Structure formats: C-alpha cells, structure tokens
Amino acid sequence: MGHILVAGSVNVDRLWRLDAPLRGGARLTYHSATLRCGGGGFTTGAALLALGHAVTIVATLADDGLGRACFDRLATLGFDLSGVRFAGGRTTPLDIFIDPSGERTVLAPRTTEARRLVHLPRLPAELVYVNVRRMEPAVLAGLAPGTRRVAQVPLEPGEQRPADVLIGAVPDGGIDLGGIDIGRIDLGGDAFAQARRIAGPSLATLVLTDGARPVQLFDSAGRSSVEVAAVTAADTTGAGDVFAAGYIDALLREEPAAEAARHASAVAARFLTDRDAFWSQAPLEPNT
Template identity: 50%
Template structure:
C-alpha cells in the first residue's frame, strides 16, 4: 500500500450529546459527555490506516498528560509519529455538540484556530494530504513541487493550497457550488489543479473539472449516531481511489463508500475508544 503524509490536526474532542436539537436561546440538556481522539488529520489518517496505508502524521501534540494519552492511542493504531511536533502548550479540547439526529456543531478554541504551519519534514511519500487552516508563505508550494497533493480548501480565502485535487464542504464553502467553481478553485489550488470535489452532506457530491461538472449521488443511510469526521473519511476514500489510478469520479465514489462505512461503524472503521477521562481532565483543568 501507499505512504501518505497527512498534514493536519490531532485534537482531543469533547463530545456533548444533546437530548434535543440545538436551537438558539434554549436551555440545553446533555445525556453524556466523553473525550475522544479527533481532528481532521487524525480522522483522515485513521481511515487511511484502516484501508492499509502507511500514514505519517504532521501535527503538534502537547507533552501534557492529555497529549501523552493521545500519543499512546496513535502508536497503538500504527501511525508513524516521527514528524509530530511536541509542544509545551496545554491541551485544550475542541467541543462538539451532537444533536439527537447526529448532526454536530463544533466550537474550536481560538488558540488552536490561530496556529500556522511553519515547517515540514523532508520525508519521502507517495502523496500528501493537507488539511490545516494556515501555513507560512511558500511552504506548501515547495511541498507540491515534490509530491502529489490532495488538500482541503482553507477557510481563509487569502490562503493558497497548491494541489492536484481540492476538497471542500458546501457547509464551509457554499460558493463552490456555482458555475464558476472550478475557476475559483484554481485561484486557490494553482495551475496544476485537476479537480474540485465538493461534499454536500447527504446530498450529491459535486465533481468540478475544467470541462465538466458531475453530480455523484450519495446512497441513503440509516440515521448515524453522529456525523463527525464524515468529510475526513471521504477524503481518505478519495485518496485511496486516486492512488489506485482511478479517475476522479471513481475516486469520489470510493470516498462516498468509505464515509458511509465510517458513519455506519463498519468493522475496521469504528470510532476510537474514549480517552481516559481523569487523565485528560487533569491536564486541561
């Protein structure tokens, strides 16, 4: 199988399961709270590991008790951690509110949202996947010059993401569903961009290329317990298909398949076990 360099985030997710849908101004009641390994880099990497690929993670990880608990789980899952950057900054969980219908609302700490990638290891790999908010100027251009890249469209429009394939969620980037989607994406991904792939939750996946647009249906699923990480799993499936030499449409169908497996909790694609609550809370109080 392939070696994938995954550049993203590894978080502690604090999940709040709500007994009623989230509505502004209402009093919220939760049924349970748990802590779990998460983050876009981890979620995509975990699905790639389940598909048999070697995954080198590039992300910061605290040296506190919570960070050590995360490292233990990552090692047990077989991740290559030599490119992880240790930091003395304390772990701050990312809060995820999960409604009874499975939809999630994310509340991210301001400190983690402000992170900027400033260096990359000089590692050989078959492909790189980039899912981060900000990077130092020129860093990702140098990466794309030496490796094929699949990347998430950044939330800030001032950020570039040189890549052969860009992936976006319509929830974050509704503008990419318009007629000029590919042209707008090329301004972010550069002249080597071949495809823009837009996920729309349970709606069809849009594949936008220079000469055509294709809508790929998403099979109906039983209501999932939660939708956290579905887009990250889609990215893993797309990369798996693309590495196998599939055209973009077939790779997107592979992404749809793998996202469905994760949402269904299929064997090999189950959510990670809870982190030790006392250890993590001691580090984050």
C-alpha cells in the same frame, strides 16, 4: 499501498450528546459527555491506516496528560510519529455538540485555530494531504517533483493551497449551491477557475461534499455530480475526513474522479454505520 504524509489537527474532542437540537436561547440537556481523540488530521490518517496505507502525521500536541494520551493512541493505531512535536501549554478540548439526528456543531478554542503550518518533513511519500486552517504556500509548492498534493479548501480568505485536488464541504467552506458568493467559491460562477486561483495551475479536480446530497465535481471539462451512499448515523463527526481518506485511496489506485468520489462515499458510509470497524472509539483517558 502508498505512504501518505498527513498534515492536520490532532485534537481532544469533548462530545456532548444532546437530548434535543441545538438552538439559540434554549436550555438543553445532555445524556453523556466523553473525551476522544479527533481532528481532521487524525481522522483522515486513521482511516487511511484502516485502508492499508502507511501514514506519517504532522501535528502539534500539548505536553500534558491529554496530549500524551493522544500520542499513545496515535502510536497504537500505527501512525509514524516522526512529524509530531510537543508544545507548552495545556490541551483545550474542542466541544462537539451532537443532536439526536447526528448533526454536530463544533466549538473550537481560538488558540488552536491560529496555528500556521510552516514546514513538512522531507519524506519519500507518494501523496501529501493538508487539512490546516493556515499555512505558508511554499510548504506545498516546494515538495519533491511527482509528489501528489491533496488539500482541503481553505476556510480563511487569502489562503493558498498549491494542490492537484481540492476537497471541501459546502457548509464548512461558506459555499452556496444557489450561486451566491458568501465564502471562498461561488458555484453560480466558474467554480473551477476560482479554485485554481486557490490551488494554482496544477489543480485537476475540485471535490465538494454536501452531506447526504450528491458530491459535486469540477474540472476543466465542467461540472458533474455523484450520488452518495444513503446512511442513517447517530454521529456524523468525521464523515468528511473519512471521505477524504477514501478519495485519496482511490486516487492512489489511479481511479478517475467520479469513481474516486463513489468509493469515498462508500467508505464514509461504512464508517458512519460502524465507526469501530475503522478504529477503536474508546474514550480517552489522560496520562498521569
């Protein structure tokens, strides 16, 4: 198994389980509200650990009770924590509203979305995975030769991600399957050429998930699609991050893109069916 360096968020998620779908102007009720460790870096990294890989996580935590509780949860799961740093201030949870169908809406504080990744530790990792909103392109461009690079499609206009594989989700990236460019990539045009303007000439594959619809793959040969595993879930939070872990797992075993997407879909389906099979989802209790 491989050693993967994961740069991404480690958050405290406050989950609100709603009794009806979220809609503007409504007065809604909820039946539970819990705190748990979450974030794209945490979820992908924890799934990679569950798949048998070694993971070093690069993240920033607030130096308070919730931040220390997250740190302890990371340690318990087996993360290498040499890339974690503590900052001043207090942890502000992300509010995640989950409706009865399992769909989620995320409300994030502006302060957490404003961070910029400027450094990665020099470690002998086989692969680096980056899922941050903002970063300096040189962080990935300056890695040791031969280090594979996988990154999420950036949400911010003008952001660059020098990478071999870009992974994104159609709703998250403002990507329109009908061909209207409302965000980063217009699938009605040459999506792979557009992705290369984000990732550079080393890009081999653009991978786009779209919920229960087929995964779309783009490379120099064109476009293809892969059916996803069907599953009904009470909570879809983190499914895309676990898909990324499954794709990386297959990539490290030299699987071609289509097989990697099938494997990633199966891994995400297993996670949605039984989240505790991957790691404990026990509520987070602040350290005192």
